[in-house]
Amino acid sequence: MLRNQSGLRLAMSSDFTETSRFASLAEGDGVFLESLGAAVLRGDPDQIRSLRECTRRRALRIERARCLRASGSVPDCAAHSASFADTASATWGLQATRSSSRYTGRGIRVAVLDTGIDLEHPDFTDGEIISHSFVPGDTIDDPNGHGTHCAGILRGPKDPAARPRYGVASDADLYIAKVLDDQANGSDGDILAGIDWAIRNGCAVVSMSLGTAVLAGTAHSGVYEEIARRALAAGSLLIAAAGNSSARPARVAPVEHPANCPSIVSVGAVGPDLALAPFSNANEGAENCGVDLVGPGIAVGSSVPRPTLYETQSGTSPAVPYVAGIAALLAEAHPEARGAALRDLLLERALALPNAERDAGAGLAQAPQ
Amino acid sequence: MLRVKVAVAIADSARTHIYEVAAACRAAGLEHTATLSEVGLLMGSVLAGDLVRLRHVPGVLTVELERRLQLRQLESVRGAGPGSTQTEGERVALLRQAAPVLDLE
Numbered sequence: 001m002l003r004n005q006s007g008l009r010l011a012m013s014s015d016f017t018e019t020s021r022f023a024s025l026a027e028g029d030g031v032f033l034e035s036l037g038a039a040v041l042r043g044d045p046d047q048i049r050s051l052r053e054c055t056r057r058r059a060l061r062i063e064r065a066r067c068l069r070a071s072g073s074v075p076d077c078a079a080h081s082a083s084f085a086d087t088a089s090a091t092w093g094l095q096a097t098r099s100s101s102r103y104t105g106r107g108i109r110v111a112v113l114d115t116g117i118d119l120e121h122p123d124f125t126d127g128e129i130i131s132h133s134f135v136p137g138d139t140i141d142d143p144n145g146h147g148t149h150c151a152g153i154l155r156g157p158k159d160p161a162a163r164p165r166y167g168v169a170s171d172a173d174l175y176i177a178k179v180l181d182d183q184a185n186g187s188d189g190d191i192l193a194g195i196d197w198a199i200r201n202g203c204a205v206v207s208m209s210l211g212t213a214v215l216a217g218t219a220h221s222g223v224y225e226e227i228a229r230r231a232l233a234a235g236s237l238l239i240a241a242a243g244n245s246s247a248r249p250a251r252v253a254p255v256e257h258p259a260n261c262p263s264i265v266s267v268g269a270v271g272p273d274l275a276l277a278p279f280s281n282a283n284e285g286a287e288n289c290g291v292d293l294v295g296p297g298i299a300v301g302s303s304v305p306r307p308t309l310y311e312t313q314s315g316t317s318p319a320v321p322y323v324a325g326i327a328a329l330l331a332e333a334h335p336e337a338r339g340a341a342l343r344d345l346l347l348e349r350a351l352a353l354p355n356a357e358r359d360a361g362a363g364l365a366q367a368p369q
Numbered sequence: 370m371l372r373v374k375v376a377v378a379i380a381d382s383a384r385t386h387i388y389e390v391a392a393a394c395r396a397a398g399l400e401h402t403a404t405l406s407e408v409g410l411l412m413g414s415v416l417a418g419d420l421v422r423l424r425h426v427p428g429v430l431t432v433e434l435e436r437r438l439q440l441r442q443l444e445s446v447r448g449a450g451p452g453s454t455q456t457e458g459e460r461v462a463l464l465r466q467a468a469p470v471l472d473l474e
Contacts, residue, residue, distance in 0.1 A: 115440075146440060184440035188376055189403065189412045191438070196405035212438045222431040223378045227408045234407075257436065317440070 008043050083273045086301060091166045092272045093153070093296030097322055101367040105169025105328035110154060110205045111198035112321065113191060114147030116140045116178035118305035121148060122161040127171075132197060133178040134190040143182045145304045149313050150209045151176060152303030154321035154328070162310060166302045168325025168367070175203055180210060188223075191258075195227060199236045204331045204338055206231070207324035208240040209317035211256035216284060220260045228263035235338035239265040239324045241316040242291050244279040252359075254284045255291060265343055266290065268360060269297020269319040276359050280316060283358035292343075292361040293350055295319030323365045333368040370416045374435035375399070375423070377411040383428030384409040390428035397422045 009028040030041025084092035094100055117140060119129060131140040142148045155174045156167020177194035180186040191210070198206045228238050243256030259266035268291040269277040277297050283290020300318035304311040323346065330345045331337065337345050350363035377399065383390050387404060391411050395401050398419035403412040412435075415423055424432045 180438070180440060186438045186440075187374070188433075188435040188438075189374065192376060192405060192408065192410055192412070193403065196407045196410070200407045210438055210440060212436055221433060223376045223410070223433045226378045226430060227410065230408050 091301045099168045099367040103329040103332045105172030108328040108331045109173045109203040110328050111175040111203040112151045112207045113177045113179045113194040115144040115180045116142035116147045117176045118148045129174045131176040134193045135181045149302045150321045154325045169328040172328045205324045205327045206238045207321045209320040211243050213245050224258040225261040232339040241320050242266045242268045243281040244315050248278040253281045255281050265292045267320045267323050268294040269316045270294045271298035293365050294360045295322035326365045326367045329367045374414045378430040379409040380430040393426045
C-alpha cells in the first residue's frame with residue numbers, strides 16, 4: 001500500500017495476482033494500475049487539491065471519474081430517480097442544489113451583468129446594492145425583468161416577502177451592471193466594461209446570463225478568453241450561459257459565446273427531475289469549450305420587477321446565477337479559494353449526472369453544507 | 370470605407386504602459402472610445418482597411434470585431450411565481466414550441 005503526500009493510500013495492481021490480496025482494496029483509497037501508469041482513487045476535495053499540487057510536474061492529467069452505462073440500458077445512478085418540486089419553504093432549485101446551507105455568501109462580492117434591476121422590489125430593499133449602467137442613456141432600472149430574475153436567484157432573501165425562498169446567497173454583496181438594454185440587446189463593449197468594473201470592485205464571482213449563438217466549429221473569442229484568464233488571476237470567476245439554441249433530441253447546438261471560452265465556466269440547464277433541458281446547448285467536442293456544470297433551468301421561480309414581483313422562467317439564464325450563488329457560498333466556506341481554485345471547488349463538488357459529459361460537464365452544482 | 374467597432378486586447382507585457390499602446394493604436398487609425406485598464410482592453414472603431422495595421426501595433430495581443438448580443442428569451446416561457454401548479458409536461462411542451470432562432474451575426 002502506497003501513501004502519498006496527500007494522505008491517499010493506494011494499492012498496487014501487481015499485488016493482485018493472488019486473490020487473497022483483493023481484500024486490501026477495501027482498506028485503501030484506490031489502486032495504482034502499474035501497467036497503465038494510471039491511478040483510480042477516491043478522495044475528498046482537499047485531498048484532490050493537494051494531489052494536484054504535489055503531482056503538478058509529474059502527473060499528465062487528473063480527471064474526474066465518469067459513470068458509464070451500457071448503451072440502451074436504463075441508468076441506475078441515484079440522481080436519475082430524483083425529482084424535486086417547489087414547496088412552501090423553498091423552490092425546487094434550492095432543494096436540488098442543497099442551497100439552504102449554513103453559508104449565505106456573507107462578505108463575498110458577486111456581480112450580475114444583465115438588464116439591470118428593480119431596486120425598489122421589496123426583496124432588495126434590505127442591504128446596499130452597488131449598481132452601474134453601461135448602456136448609454138439607460139438607468140439601472142429593469143423594465144425587461146431578466147436581470148431582476150437572475151439577481152433574485154443569486155441573492156434573494158432568506159425570508160422573502162412571499163414564500164417560498166428562492167435565493168442562494170442571501171447575504172452576498174451584490175453588484176449590478178446593466179450591460180443589456182431594455183430589449184435585452186447588448187454589445188461586447190458594454191459587457192467587457194461591466195466585467196472590468198466587477199473585477200475592479202473585487203467581485204469574486206461574475207454572473208453572465210447572456211450570449212450569442214455561434215456556428216459549429218467556430219473558435220472561441222481570443223479577447224474574452226484573455227480577459228477571463230486575467231480575471232481568474234485577479235481572483236474573479238466568470239460564469240456564463242451555455243445557451244438555449246438546442247431542440248433535443250433533434251438538434252444540439254454548440255455552447256454560445258462567451259461561455260465557450262475555456263476560462264469561463266459554462267452552465268447548462270436541467271429540470272426538476274434532473275434531466276437535461278431540451279434547449280440546453282452542449283460541447284461540440286473541442287477540448288475545454290463545452291459545458292462545465294448544469295444548474296436548475298426549468299420553471300425557476302424568482303423575483304421580477306413590480307408590480308408582478310415573482311415569476312417562473314426557464315432557460316440556461318436562471319441556471320447561471322444558481323452556479324454563481326453556490327460559488328459565493330464556496331468562497332465564504334473557503335476564504336483561500338479564488339479564481340481557478342474556486343472554479344475547481346465548484347467542479348469537484350458537483351453532483352455527477354448520468355448524462356454525457358459534453359451535455360452536463362461535472363454535473364449539478366452543489367452548495368457546501 | 371466601412372468603419373467597424375473593435376476590441377483590442379493588450380499583451381500582458383504591455384499592460385503597464387497601456388496608455389502608450391493606446392496612443393500607438395490611435396496613430397494606426399483607432400478611434401479610441403474607452404480604456405478598460407483592469408482587464409487590459411481598448412475599445413473603439415477603425416476603418417476596415419486599417420485592421421491589419423492595428424493588429425501589428427507593438428503591445429497589441431489581438432483585435433476582434435465587436436459582437437452584438439440579443440437575449441432570446443426562451444425564458445420566454447414564463448409562468449406564475451414559485452410554487453406554480455403548472456405541470457412539468459406542460460412546461461416542456463411550451464419549451465419545445467419556443468422555436469429557437471440562430472443569431473448568425
